[in-house]
Amino acid sequence: MMRIFSSYRTEIAIAVAIVVLELALGILVPNALTFGNISDIAQASAPLIIMAVGVLLVVITGGIDLSVGSIFSLTGMVTGLAMNSGYNSVLSTILGLLVGVVFGGINGFLVTFVGLAPFVVTLITYAVAASLAFIVTNGHSLPINDQNYYLLNGGTLIPGVPNFVLFCVVLVIVTEFVLRRVVAGRWVYAIGSSTNAARLLGIPVHRIRFSVYVVSGLCASFASVLSVSYISNAEGTAGEAMMLQAIAAVVIGGASLFGGTGSAFGALLGALMITVIQNGVNLIGINSFWQGSVTGLVILVAVLIDRVSKARR
Amino acid sequence: MADKGFLLDARGITKSYGPTHVLRGMDFAVAPGEVHAFLGGNGAGKSTLLKIVADVVNRDGGTLNFDGHSVDEPQGAAARARGLAIVHQELAVLPHLTVAENIELPHYHRGLALFDRRAADRTALSALALIDRDFAEHAAHRLVGDLSLHEQQMVEIARALKSGARLLLLDEPTTNLTAGEAQRLFAVLRRLVSETEIGVVFVSHRMREIRQVADVCTIIRDGVAAVHRKPVTELTDADIVELMGQASALTETPVGGELPAAVSAAHVDAPRLKIEGLGFPVEVGGGAILGLAGAPAGPQALIDLLIGAAPLPGVVIRIGDHPQGYRSPREAVRDKVGFVSGDRANRGMLSALPIIDNMLASRRIVERRVLVSGKEAAQARSLLSALSIKASSYWALPSSLSGGTQQKLIIARWLQLQPRMLVLEEPTRGVDIGTKRDIYALIRVMAQAGTTIVWWSTEQTELVELCDTVLGFGPDGRATQLLHGAEITEERLAEATGMAA
Amino acid sequence: MPRQPGLRYLLAAACAVIGLATVAAHPASAADKKLTVAYIAPSLDISYWQWVAYGAKTQAAKLGMNYVEFTSENSPGTQMNNVRTALTRGVDAIVMGPVSSSSTPPILRLLKSKNVPIAFTGIGPQPGSTDYTSAVTANNYETGKAEGSFVCKAAKALGGNKIGMLSLPQDRENAQKYLRGAKEAFAADGCDLVQVLQTHGLTVREAVDQANDLLTAHPDIKGIYGMYDEAATGAAKALQTRGLVGKITVATADGSPTTIKLLRDGVIQGLFLQEAGGQGIDATTQVFNALTGKPTTKDIPLAEPLVTKDTIDSPEAQATIKRVYPPSAGAF
Numbered sequence A: 001m002m003r004i005f006s007s008y009r010t011e012i013a014i015a016v017a018i019v020v021l022e023l024a025l026g027i028l029v030p031n032a033l034t035f036g037n038i039s040d041i042a043q044a045s046a047p048l049i050i051m052a053v054g055v056l057l058v059v060i061t062g063g064i065d066l067s068v069g070s071i072f073s074l075t076g077m078v079t080g081l082a083m084n085s086g087y088n089s090v091l092s093t094i095l096g097l098l099v100g101v102v103f104g105g106i107n108g109f110l111v112t113f114v115g116l117a118p119f120v121v122t123l124i125t126y127a128v129a130a131s132l133a134f135i136v137t138n139g140h141s142l143p144i145n146d147q148n149y150y151l152l153n154g155g156t157l158i159p160g161v162p163n164f165v166l167f168c169v170v171l172v173i174v175t176e177f178v179l180r181r182v183v184a185g186r187w188v189y190a191i192g193s194s195t196n197a198a199r200l201l202g203i204p205v206h207r208i209r210f211s212v213y214v215v216s217g218l219c220a221s222f223a224s225v226l227s228v229s230y231i232s233n234a235e236g237t238a239g240e241a242m243m244l245q246a247i248a249a250v251v252i253g254g255a256s257l258f259g260g261t262g263s264a265f266g267a268l269l270g271a272l273m274i275t276v277i278q279n280g281v282n283l284i285g286i287n288s289f290w291q292g293s294v295t296g297l298v299i300l301v302a303v304l305i306d307r308v309s310k311a312r313r
Numbered sequence B: 001m002a003d004k005g006f007l008l009d010a011r012g013i014t015k016s017y018g019p020t021h022v023l024r025g026m027d028f029a030v031a032p033g034e035v036h037a038f039l040g041g042n043g044a045g046k047s048t049l050l051k052i053v054a055d056v057v058n059r060d061g062g063t064l065n066f067d068g069h070s071v072d073e074p075q076g077a078a079a080r081a082r083g084l085a086i087v088h089q090e091l092a093v094l095p096h097l098t099v100a101e102n103i104e105l106p107h108y109h110r111g112l113a114l115f116d117r118r119a120a121d122r123t124a125l126s127a128l129a130l131i132d133r134d135f136a137e138h139a140a141h142r143l144v145g146d147l148s149l150h151e152q153q154m155v156e157i158a159r160a161l162k163s164g165a166r167l168l169l170l171d172e173p174t175t176n177l178t179a180g181e182a183q184r185l186f187a188v189l190r191r192l193v194s195e196t197e198i199g200v201v202f203v204s205h206r207m208r209e210i211r212q213v214a215d216v217c218t219i220i221r222d223g224v225a226a227v228h229r230k231p232v233t234e235l236t237d238a239d240i241v242e243l244m245g246q247a248s249a250l251t252e253t254p255v256g257g258e259l260p261a262a263v264s265a266a267h268v269d270a271p272r273l274k275i276e277g278l279g280f281p282v283e284v285g286g287g288a289i290l291g292l293a294g295a296p297a298g299p300q301a302l303i304d305l306l307i308g309a310a311p312l313p314g315v316v317i318r319i320g321d322h323p324q325g326y327r328s329p330r331e332a333v334r335d336k337v338g339f340v341s342g343d344r345a346n347r348g349m350l351s352a353l354p355i356i357d358n359m360l361a362s363r364r365i366v367e368r369r370v371l372v373s374g375k376e377a378a379q380a381r382s383l384l385s386a387l388s389i390k391a392s393s394y395w396a397l398p399s400s401l402s403g404g405t406q407q408k409l410i411i412a413r414w415l416q417l418q419p420r421m422l423v424l425e426e427p428t429r430g431v432d433i434g435t436k437r438d439i440y441a442l443i444r445v446m447a448q449a450g451t452t453i454v455w456w457s458t459e460q461t462e463l464v465e466l467c468d469t470v471l472g473f474g475p476d477g478r479a480t481q482l483l484h485g486a487e488i489t490e491e492r493l494a495e496a497t498g499m500a501a
Numbered sequence C: 001m002p003r004q005p006g007l008r009y010l011l012a013a014a015c016a017v018i019g020l021a022t023v024a025a026h027p028a029s030a031a032d033k034k035l036t037v038a039y040i041a042p043s044l045d046i047s048y049w050q051w052v053a054y055g056a057k058t059q060a061a062k063l064g065m066n067y068v069e070f071t072s073e074n075s076p077g078t079q080m081n082n083v084r085t086a087l088t089r090g091v092d093a094i095v096m097g098p099v100s101s102s103s104t105p106p107i108l109r110l111l112k113s114k115n116v117p118i119a120f121t122g123i124g125p126q127p128g129s130t131d132y133t134s135a136v137t138a139n140n141y142e143t144g145k146a147e148g149s150f151v152c153k154a155a156k157a158l159g160g161n162k163i164g165m166l167s168l169p170q171d172r173e174n175a176q177k178y179l180r181g182a183k184e185a186f187a188a189d190g191c192d193l194v195q196v197l198q199t200h201g202l203t204v205r206e207a208v209d210q211a212n213d214l215l216t217a218h219p220d221i222k223g224i225y226g227m228y229d230e231a232a233t234g235a236a237k238a239l240q241t242r243g244l245v246g247k248i249t250v251a252t253a254d255g256s257p258t259t260i261k262l263l264r265d266g267v268i269q270g271l272f273l274q275e276a277g278g279q280g281i282d283a284t285t286q287v288f289n290a291l292t293g294k295p296t297t298k299d300i301p302l303a304e305p306l307v308t309k310d311t312i313d314s315p316e317a318q319a320t321i322k323r324v325y326p327p328s329a330g331a332f
């Protein structure tokens, strides 16, 4: 028990911060703590959570993935275009997910086998995917006309639990399990901890590093199809703001950009934190010019709380 | 066939790095049931050969058989993959993972397997207990990044010991261990060798250790085997040193021709050093050599205090006109207080910068340089030749240097600066016998010029030979005794450091 | 050194691609003596400006002109560079959606010295400027007023007078004008603007979240005033999930295939069509006139006519929609 507490110190600190924020918000705005608003927050954070989990894996290896936002946009456009050209929704979704796999694969290939810096590589794919997202439909956004497509996001595979919640929970738990308990997961940390040592120890550095980029791309794509399913609309700028949010979520959740640390629960909480702040700022009605400052300050406080709790060992 | 029965048989191995021919047809064979000392000067190519054997570096030519099969064939490659464990000279640890994971993770080969924490904990405990029971008991769940260098070294060794390998390659495993720990390691090695018929390759620059643990030796010089598989008992110390090409080292007062020129003998205005709060007062004047003895905890904390890296509660130091000591290493360096770290990889080398910047790092701060000056090239060249450092160019990265050569580089930083005080952490760590002599001579010259020297070493012979005063620390990090002049003997030191065998 | 077997293949592939691209980038020689017009958009990732581009491009083709386009990525600096590049390429006229009105004076000075005509679309030049051919703009203030009173009346019909607004970023001039108009209308008609949420990314997803937050914070609003197309799409989505369609009125400026469909389906009630394509068409015509010595019109404020479910199929409405977006964007 103590062990769990101490190895999830950061996560607990953020969870507490989120709860405090929500309670404070509940005092300021009467409807903030209603079921409706909480489920709005869950829905709004779902794509970010999924994307952040993918980015997390890359960050643990000491890399970075700047391309997730544009992969998100491009996936939406490809899925939407496929549907509008008469493919059925399952096939269109698979096509969309392929976008993530392909771009993730390109990232992984360039980083791992060509040896380019992750920042540069994903900056390139970020730019390329972003422009492709406009090229595929000439910049038009696409409505999704399949009346049943919303079921991917809003349906209930398990009665009473909307799919987006299910997907997030399953993804986070599985990822956390893999990271903590499965050898490949420990290898991910090993690579981030010291690539050179990992190589000397015979850990398949190349294979693992390649894989995390593919998974990151796939997560971004999956987040995108969920989002398309939710808003019945695909647009070329959809993911633009999300890349920085995903990286922020991962870092707020305790991952170090130098690699070697981070957890899926942390990424989940980081994403929730960002969404909760956004929601709170809107509910209170803070002028949008101030929103960036408020968000920055709250994140600073959250990270400081984490720091202080760690220093007290 | 002659190679029947050898666990490892390497013939005619060649390897070059660009224009540097490191190995020029090196032979090396290890039989089961022996501890094989592999000797040679710094930069001779020992680590390179071991890395080739372990498949970390590719060889240019030669044959390599493991257990009678060529490693170029699947059978031999598989036998090697299963049967070989190596402890690299530069530690290969994963700082963000726990001790148990560091020991067990490399033994998993399938990524989708579940990592069995309990089993890992058990293995880690039993492996570490072979060398240090106390450490083993509280260590399994700690992060390796939080451990001291010598604890990390033990983790590395434990990993190799528990791997079930039939051939252990230990590249200077004892440089980061205390005398007591090294003794326990040797006992384990001897037992393993006699009980399980494994082969152990052991690299060290300490003659005494070699005598103690090794059965046979191979000496490498100029890229070939100067001595191939000779029982250690058939060679005298002088023979070995001669064969390594360092004959001058043992003979006379070992000041190489150029050294005094490198260290300007201009008189240094050295401060008096006073330390209070250790239980007894310690005070040394300019030109003294103060030795620190004992397990790392105590000496390292004191050193951090001396150089302004970290405070040490309860201990007050007074260095000349700095009654409170220094608040930061920068302040110390600007006051010409030098520091040579024992943790080369993490606290010594600036690994991304070329040799020249590494050598001149301290000078630039002492002299408050703003611009990288043109004179530096000349200064760098004179330092390289003063220490006979083998480097292709001073624009090369330190990672292209052998371990011992990197150590020389760090010491070189302070050579021409006439420091007021010089704090040395295991400065002879990993340097060969000849260079060790040179370093001793350098230290003496500096002390004579008035520099106060503080020297931590785990090699007690070294302290006995050089120091005027020695401060002993027990295993718990507490200061125990202060020894002066003739009191400094190996017996008294062992007693003071709680390491009486 | 880690081995990097991929490097060689990659280099080969990159060389091949660059080679092909170089060949492809040199089509037939550009010797023809046609006039060329450049369209400089503030940022082409917003569909509105793409539609302006479409209008300019089709009109240029119709008038027998060559057409090139640039995007300024919302930066006055890039915009200036684009103008210079266009001049270097020898364009004869410029159609521009400026990044902001205040970014225009240096451009006007430069173009005057080179004697190149310029027409503005969407956003006009700095007030007081004279050295331009034409400014084809939407009348944001009047539209804001009209939309305000439309939403207010509809809200009152639904039994309330509280309105929430999904606004463009208020650092934009058109957003300020819409808001000013809307506020005046609300004051005159007795409605209460309870909250204004500004967009950052102009995405539907953001608008959905904002509409949800709006409805949570103010459950009693009866009207949502949208300033941009995605706002209405997002608000519609939020109302649909909450089962509030028809209980809260939604109107917006702009218009797109998506919002027109929502209008037909009765999810949103009013669209104030902004003739994006039409602006491009008119601006191109004006610079062409200037080049060929025909008369030009300095200021062309285009109205943003209201369409509703009932009027959408009228011939006038259909004609206007055709001046909003290209057929490739979707159904009219």
Ligand SMILES: Nc1ncnc2c1ncn2[C@@H]1O[C@H](COP(=O)(O)OP(=O)(O)OP(=O)(O)O)[C@@H](O)[C@H]1O
Pocket (backbone or CB within 6 Å): B017, B020, B022, B040, B041, B042, B043, B044, B045, B046, B047, B048, B049, B089, B390, B391, B399, B400, B401, B402, B403, B404, B405, B430, B432
């Ligand atoms: N990656 C590299 N690039 C270039 N030169 C290298 C590289 N690695 C080693 N060398 C050179 O090879 C030679 C042998 O180095 P090696 O590390 O094998 O020496 P060593 O015998 O282990 O010495 P030490 O006792 O100091 O550890 C040195 O001259 C070194 O500079």
Ligand SMILES: [Mg+2]
Pocket (backbone or CB within 6 Å): B046, B047, B048, B089, B171, B402, B403, B404
């Ligand atoms: Mg070596």
